Amino acid sequence: MASNPARPDATRRSERSRRAIYDAALALVAEVGYPKTTIEGIAARAGVGKQTIYRWWPSKADVLLEAFLDLGEQAARQADPDPAAGYAIPDTGDLAADLKAVLRATVDELLDPKFEAPSRALAAEGLVNEQLGRVFVAKLLEPQLQLYVQRLRAAQDAGQVRRDVDPRIALELFVSPLAQRWLQHTGPISYEYTDTLVDYALGGIAPR
Amino acid sequence: MASNPARPDATRRSERSRRAIYDAALALVAEVGYPKTTIEGIAARAGVGKQTIYRWWPSKADVLLEAFLDLGEQAARQADPDPAAGYAIPDTGDLAADLKAVLRATVDELLDPKFEAPSRALAAEGLVNEQLGRVFVAKLLEPQLQLYVQRLRAAQDAGQVRRDVDPRIALELFVSPLAQRWLQHTGPISYEYTDTLVDYALGGIAPR
Numbered sequence: 422m423a424s425n426p427a428r429p430d431a432t433r434r435s436e437r438s439r440r441a442i443y444d445a446a447l448a449l450v451a452e453v454g455y456p457k458t459t460i461e462g463i464a465a466r467a468g469v470g471k472q473t474i475y476r477w478w479p480s481k482a483d484v485l486l487e488a489f490l491d492l493g494e495q496a497a498r499q500a501d502p503d504p505a506a507g508y509a510i511p512d513t514g515d516l517a518a519d520l521k522a523v524l525r526a527t528v529d530e531l532l533d534p535k536f537e538a539p540s541r542a543l544a545a546e547g548l549v550n551e552q553l554g555r556v557f558v559a560k561l562l563e564p565q566l567q568l569y570v571q572r573l574r575a576a577q578d579a580g581q582v583r584r585d586v587d588p589r590i591a592l593e594l595f596v597s598p599l600a601q602r603w604l605q606h607t608g609p610i611s612y613e614y615t616d617t618l619v620d621y622a623l624g625g626i627a628p629r
Numbered sequence: 630m631a632s633n634p635a636r637p638d639a640t641r642r643s644e645r646s647r648r649a650i651y652d653a654a655l656a657l658v659a660e661v662g663y664p665k666t667t668i669e670g671i672a673a674r675a676g677v678g679k680q681t682i683y684r685w686w687p688s689k690a691d692v693l694l695e696a697f698l699d700l701g702e703q704a705a706r707q708a709d710p711d712p713a714a715g716y717a718i719p720d721t722g723d724l725a726a727d728l729k730a731v732l733r734a735t736v737d738e739l740l741d742p743k744f745e746a747p748s749r750a751l752a753a754e755g756l757v758n759e760q761l762g763r764v765f766v767a768k769l770l771e772p773q774l775q776l777y778v779q780r781l782r783a784a785q786d787a788g789q790v791r792r793d794v795d796p797r798i799a800l801e802l803f804v805s806p807l808a809q810r811w812l813q814h815t816g817p818i819s820y821e822y823t824d825t826l827v828d829y830a831l832g833g834i835a836p837r
Contacts, residue, residue: 589816591829
């Protein structure tokens, strides 16, 4: 990438530090778990002073929250390099195809070690540390689920989902099974599996 | 309950010890988490020597596994005091009603503090300790899920579920959303919620 002559050196140094701190925080939580991850440990691994971290974030939970938000944004940019499109689920008019595409991308992400190890460590802590769990659900997970709510509402407008269906519950029919298999190792995850979930959720399992 | 004169005192003492050990193991894992739960700690709390525990179980994972199996059996006996019925999901011929009834009982169990705290601690450990997670899924969770597989197969025979549906995947449409809401605090759980999941899973969310 060409350097931007208008950007002062201090800003570039800050961005390098910020990236190093995110990487260190994600690596540490994956290696030693949330309780043993400390601001001191993150600072040492990132090669910055701990005052640098405290200047930007009040706690390790805040560092990790932003590190995960950044990881998610990187993944979104990889999947769709056009920033003007935003992070909405595509609406091609074919609901099943759109849901299958986004769930296939989620399968890829869940199987990526860079994403998997820190996510699993954080999810484990969220189960027993209710306050942390609620913050991460509110700031990380629920905004992603709301993208499905929007896509399902558009499908209701297009007559492809029944009007009496609650989109916030309906999305769980395909999102939660994938989450549980991944989190609890209750079964393998694959494109075929998530495609099947979408078909069952849309069409039901009873005879039509 | 009347005492059984044919049962020797030693057996009754053993059963009291076994129960005390189960209770101590579940209480400890809920209070301090799996990593800090030790055979010594369980023995001290149960008021038995640690050799008593080692005589019956090779590791703390085995004690906890049996303590959870026992807790599940107690809950099953409370829900259905007739042991001849076994632990199958009832088959009244009305699939939706049968699934709703068993999921309502699961909601009750998940909201019972006696069950919730140790289950959550164990699930959290299973997320990061893959070996423990796989043992508990294989011995505790999967046998429960197989009861749904059996019920869905009977429904296929009765023409209430399509022949081309995989029952092991289909059950996740209502089981996994409940599990995720409970585990990750992603939403409230209630009878109305699980009833809705069953209706969506059977009928689908697309217009019929």
